[in-house]
Amino acid sequence: MGQITLNKVRKAFGEAEVIPGIDLQINHGEFVVFVGPSGCGKSTLLRLIAGLEDISSGQIVIDGKEASNAPPGERGLAMVFQSYALYPHMSVRKNIAFPLKMAGMPPAEQDRRVEDAARILNLSNYLDRRPGQLSGGQRQRVAIGRAIVREPAAFLFDEPLSNLDAALRVTMRHEITELHQKLKTTMIYVTHDQVEAMTMADKIVVLHAGRIEQVGSPLELYNAPANIFVAGFIGSPRMNFITGPEAAKHGAHTIGIRPEHLEIAAEGGWQGRVHLAEHLGSDTFLKVDSPELGELTVRVSGERGLNPGDTLRLTPRPDRIYRFSEDGRSMT
Amino acid sequence: MARKTSPTQRAVVTVAAWSIGFLIFLPILWTVILSFKSETDAIRTPLQVLSAPWTTASYAEVQARSNYGAHFMNSVIISVGSTVLALIVAIPAAWAMAFQPGRRTKDLLMWMLSTKMMPAVGVLIPIYLMFRDFGLLDTRIGLTVVMTLINLPIVVWMLYTYFREIPSEILEAARMDGASLGKEILYVLTPMAVPGIASTLLLNVILAWNEAFWTLQLTTSKAAPLTAFIASYSSPEGLFYAKLSAASTMAIAPILILGWFSQKQLVRGLTFGAVK
Secondary structure: OEEEEEEEEEEEEEEEEEEEEEEEOOOOOEHHHHHHHOOHHHHHHHHHHHHHOOOOOEEEOOOOEEOOOOHHHHOOEEOOOOOOOOOEEEEEEEHHHHHHHHHOOOOOHHHHHHHHHHHOOOOOHOOOOHHHHHHHHHHHHHHHHHHOOOOOEEEEEEEEOOOOOOHHHHHHHHHHHHHHHHHHOOOOOOOEHHHHHHHHHEEEEEEOEEEEEEEEHHHHHHHHHOHHHHHHHOOOOOOOEEOOHHHHHOOEEEEEHHHHHHEEEEEOOEEEEEEEEEEEEOOOOEEEEEOOOOOEEEEEEOOOOOOOOOOOEEEEEEHHEEEEEOOOOEEO | OOOOOOOHHHHHHHHHHHHHHHHHHHHHHHHHHHHHOHHHOOOHHHHHHHHHHOOOOOHHHHHHOOHHHHHHHHHHHHHHHHHHHHHHHHHHHHHHHHHOOOHHHHHHHHHHHHHHHOOOOHHHHHHHHHHHOOOOOOOOOHHHHHHHHHHOOOOHHHHHHHOOOHHHHHHHHHOOOOOHHHHHHHHHHHHHHHHHHHHHHHHHHHHHHHHOHHHHHHOOOOOOOHHHHOOOEEEEEEEHHHHHHHHHHHHHHHHHHHHHHHHHHHHHHHOOOOOO
């Protein structure tokens, strides 16, 4: 099992209220990603669930049991830290076996579980090495191994890939997703990287200033953001926001158009001049100055031979215009 | 690193470094030399001392007059005992200050350190009276306790700085893995802090071994360590340089040898955290 319920969970450090009160339901087997800009409280929320921080008020229920004040080791959760947090003086084998040893498991059973975990994570040849003798990706796998041997109710990941280089990050992302498919255990994953959030999650929780802005599947958040914050945070490059008369034409305070929903037109639409072109091969990102609307980001597929100084005309796909009211809420 | 130095500069610096090193070492060297001279030669001018014949007579006499072995054992028991006691108290204390600091932790640390700035003689009378009333005068237990208390601030400070270098995420990982507080300190914190703990231990043994004020005030014979053994040769009967030197050499030799073999550990410990 691995069902986690947060009821009005609040956290304050002295005077500073970091999380004003969160209600959230995480179902068994779900891959939930907490995403948000730095300082939004996503790591604090994870640490509250883990028990590494005490909640100021509210209730945390894990698998039907009140766990608000249970020590971290008794919540049945395993955590993978950003810095891996391996025990540097122990071999890989001892690192992975540590939680089992703490649980008082017989050594033979410990060995069996460590070998199993090592096989799943391709670590069998490294069991007698120290963490210092491993590469970043291998260390991350040891940290995951230490988490899976316990057969926890849920895994907690605290930005586990941010210390890896770009290529390895993609590989590990796939490995964690596959691990989730294999184990079918609840996973809660904290990241500031919305690509990780979009690609891995069953359910994304967007946090901002300690509050939940929206909960939904990746495509729900992409297609139907609840407010300007979510609209701007999900999607890369960022959504263009336009206020003033152009927005008023659509009966909104602000309208938002994603860069991939702007099309280059022969005539009509908005005129603009390219001032930056990023050629990725598969796509081209253009920064376009429009006299009426300010700067717009445009994503066009392939190469269009556009360079700084060129002028063009842009039209938004009419079914893809997001409308927001003055307080930032979605009007659709 | 690639700062340019001329050979002359390097030569000057090398000579200066060796000279300072020699100056610091000179008193010890001179003590050793005097210990191998006769009592009459020992009080002559330095040149005459050096040319005088060598003898081990002072050592023989010191051995005959006092029980070196008993003093040595007292020194070992008091310095090692007080260090172990101090570590038992200081490891949890430093853990709490490094990983669960409160608003007043810094003040507490400063206050602990400030007790080291007070002249020891200021508390001599109360401590002496307490020792008398509890029957602790001239006992190894009493002296071990006093040594523990005297060096505790330094031990806590040193361990605190080492512990601060240990990433708290690793201790949190241990907590997630189900380690109780005791197991977290035993299996994770202590092994990781071994270099720091070892150098703290060494430094504290050396400090306790060399401590002379309290050992001289609170012991007479039964619990007297090597410091008292040395002092007994700078006696009212007059100065006996050769015998005093022989006694000093015998007293400092063990700690000098310990220091020599552990110097790498000591230097590493004392500069721990200076370079990442």
